[in-house]
Amino acid sequence: MTDLRIADHAEALADYVQAGERRAATFGNRGPLRLDENGRLHPEVLDAYRQHGFYVFTNALDQGEVAQLRAEINEMLDRAPIAPGATVDGFGRPALGRDYTIDPYLFIRPLSDPWGGTKLLAGRHPVKMAEPSPDSGAPDYTVHLIAGLLRDCPAALRLYAHPGVLAIAEAINGADFVPYNDVAFVKKAGLGGAVSWHQDGATHWESPQWHPEIHGFNYQIQLYPTTAANGLWVVPGSHLDGKIDIAALIAANNGDERLPQAIPLPCEPGDFTIVNRQVLHGSFPNTSPDPRVSFTFGFHQRTSIEGVEGKLTYKGADSGTGGYQAQQIFDRSAVIGLGIAARRDAFPHETPYTYQPMVGHEALVANTATNRNRILTDYNTRDLFI
Ligand SMILES: O=C(O)CCC(=O)C(=O)O
Numbered sequence: 001m002t003d004l005r006i007a008d009h010a011e012a013l014a015d016y017v018q019a020g021e022r023r024a025a026t027f028g029n030r031g032p033l034r035l036d037e038n039g040r041l042h043p044e045v046l047d048a049y050r051q052h053g054f055y056v057f058t059n060a061l062d063q064g065e066v067a068q069l070r071a072e073i074n075e076m077l078d079r080a081p082i083a084p085g086a087t088v089d090g091f092g093r094p095a096l097g098r099d100y101t102i103d104p105y106l107f108i109r110p111l112s113d114p115w116g117g118t119k120l121l122a123g124r125h126p127v128k129m130a131e132p133s134p135d136s137g138a139p140d141y142t143v144h145l146i147a148g149l150l151r152d153c154p155a156a157l158r159l160y161a162h163p164g165v166l167a168i169a170e171a172i173n174g175a176d177f178v179p180y181n182d183v184a185f186v187k188k189a190g191l192g193g194a195v196s197w198h199q200d201g202a203t204h205w206e207s208p209q210w211h212p213e214i215h216g217f218n219y220q221i222q223l224y225p226t227t228a229a230n231g232l233w234v235v236p237g238s239h240l241d242g243k244i245d246i247a248a249l250i251a252a253n254n255g256d257e258r259l260p261q262a263i264p265l266p267c268e269p270g271d272f273t274i275v276n277r278q279v280l281h282g283s284f285p286n287t288s289p290d291p292r293v294s295f296t297f298g299f300h301q302r303t304s305i306e307g308v309e310g311k312l313t314y315k316g317a318d319s320g321t322g323g324y325q326a327q328q329i330f331d332r333s334a335v336i337g338l339g340i341a342a343r344r345d346a347f348p349h350e351t352p353y354t355y356q357p358m359v360g361h362e363a364l365v366a367n368t369a370t371n372r373n374r375i376l377t378d379y380n381t382r383d384l385f386i
């Protein structure tokens, strides 16, 4: 236990948060989702992303879709086990996912930093953040992330296949892009934990083919107003720097985790961000009064995945020896095809995105109960981690 109270932590962060908000506003790199007449991402936006390693798309998603996803994720939170290892939820019902290969819920102690300073996730979070003490009356555990949303949240599957979202993936990773994974980061006010400074990629740092985009990128769709205090911070341009010695960087900042080179990515609901997985990024324990839930998912270039042994795994999903094989990539990519089909059924007047790897396989990914069952059951055991 530390004796850092919530109010002390929030107070210690307040000046940094304010200065960060000002720096973020000046920095820019945010604006509407601009697509050309062929549905392609505007080259100026692509250039801005490539230069700085992130972009914030403002007011880009339909509020009704976002509200639907918020309701579905809240329902998933309601269906979580009452405690790690429990079989029932807070309403006495069987908890969701007890029979799933990958448990959807990752629990942590409130306000803790579960990965910082550990060997978990390929040791990519070398320094633990300050861990304030929760208020008395706080639960023993809080849900830190929900894994595999596409199975249980139809609105998540539809947003995953949003034509603007997939046009961005194509612009950055090529038309044969492949999926990574998806989770929701859940940071309840006064409970949500830290995600200490890290770069996501773990596999290609020493590769002769290394380049700034080799580890792909992540989206975050924000379901609530997201502030500098509860949101993600990034160090602009750091995806160009190769593997960063994060421990040395923080030591050079007198051990202070409030890195002066970072900026926050404040968002409104319906905004979404893209962040290169090589960008240095992190978030503080949520000692703010505002909750955050971020639906987070990514895509890769196919050449970063095929035949590659991933050095990052999550709850057992990994490449195996010999690397990711074409069949696994196809099966996981079918989730994109199914999402496009589901979206077409829900929004018949929207022009759907054409995903090249599924052209000719329309019947396999049509939005039928049989296909949904085949493609989505334990689909996240096929996630493509690097
Ligand atoms: O949302 C957060 O706090 C962490 C997100 C993150 O690390 C990621 O998207 O890679």
Ligand SMILES: [Fe+2]
Pocket (backbone or CB within 6 Å): 198, 199, 200, 281
């Ligand atoms: Fe990350």
